[in-house]
Amino acid sequence: MKLADRVALVTGGSRGIGAAICKRLAADGATVAVNYRKGEDEAAKTVAQIEEAGGRAFAVRGDVSDYDDAGRLVQQVIEECGSLHVLVNNAGIAKDALIYSMEPGDWMEVMRVNFGGVFNCTKNVLPHFMARGDGVVVNVSSVMGERGWVGESNYAASKGAVNAFTRCCAMETARFGIRVNAVLPGFSPTELVAGLTGGDAGKGIKRQIPQRRFGGTEEIAEVVRFLAGPESSYMTGSFVTVDGGAMTALGLGRPTW
Structure with a gap:
């Protein structure tokens, strides 16, 4: 097992892509801390599924958008496991709206969770990684960060x-033996993007994807596992797109039907 004796913290790990990542890391030997903010039952279910498959995991509550709580979360994992080797920043929310009608609060809340959570957890884990001279950060971003919609x-x-x-953090931390990379998923049918992947909208989007299908959460988790493991030891500041070829096409930035 490539991740035996490694400890991984996955934020937003109770469902969707996060749960798939937790299961995949555990299947390769890692002890996985399944972070959740509200979904205690879902986190417990993910932990139970990992343990039933012979893996090791435990649930840990924490709001990654709050700097102090993110710090408490990281320290709890380190204290319970004795160390921490891999941080997967996956937690995220969506509050879709046209700019004209978007509420300022919705704008700030998405930024606070999606980007703030990455900064808060990374900042809090760096002292431990730097002291050890070893550590991996995998940020679950999105093709939306490189394109418009x-x-x-x-x-x-x-x-x-x-x-x-991700780019800046990779540059600053490489000399400490820390690697920082990002996975850019395309459309994957999770609760977060249910409004885009279902019905006629989903059919229109599929027609803009060269592979003509949405990505499975397990397919995204496989790439995260690769970036968390030794096979990617010479990769930092890299972005791996997992989108069925969607970013190779011009597209219209909206569903077509």
Whole structure:
């Protein structure tokens, strides 16, 4: 197992892509801290599924958008496991609206969770990683951070910030043996993007994807596992797109039907 004796913290790990990441890391030997903010039952279910498969995991509550709580979360994992090797910044929300009608509060909330959570957890984990001379950060960003889409200005801006932060963090921490990379998923049918992947809108979007299908959460988790493991030891500041070829096409930035 490539991640045996490694400890991983996955934020927003109770459902969707986060839960798939937790299961995949655990399947390769990692002890996984499944972070949640409200979904205690879902986190417990993810932990139970990992343990039933022979893996090791535990649930840990924490609001990553709050700097102090993110710090408490990181310290709790380190104290319970004795160390921490991998941070997967996955927690995120969406509050889609056209710019004209978007509420300022919705703009700030998305930025606070999606980008703020990445900064808060990374900042709090760095002293431990730097002291050990080893550590991996994988940021779950989005193709939206590199492209535009109608109704996604706040979400896209938050992920664009994550991408810029990934580059800078990789440069600053490489000399400490820390690697920082990002995964850029395309459309994956999770609760977060249910309004885009269902019905006629989903059919229109599929027609703009060269592979003509949405990505499975397990397919995204496989790439995160790769970036968390030793096979990617010479990668930092890199972005891996997992979108069925969507970013290779011009597209219209909106569903077509």
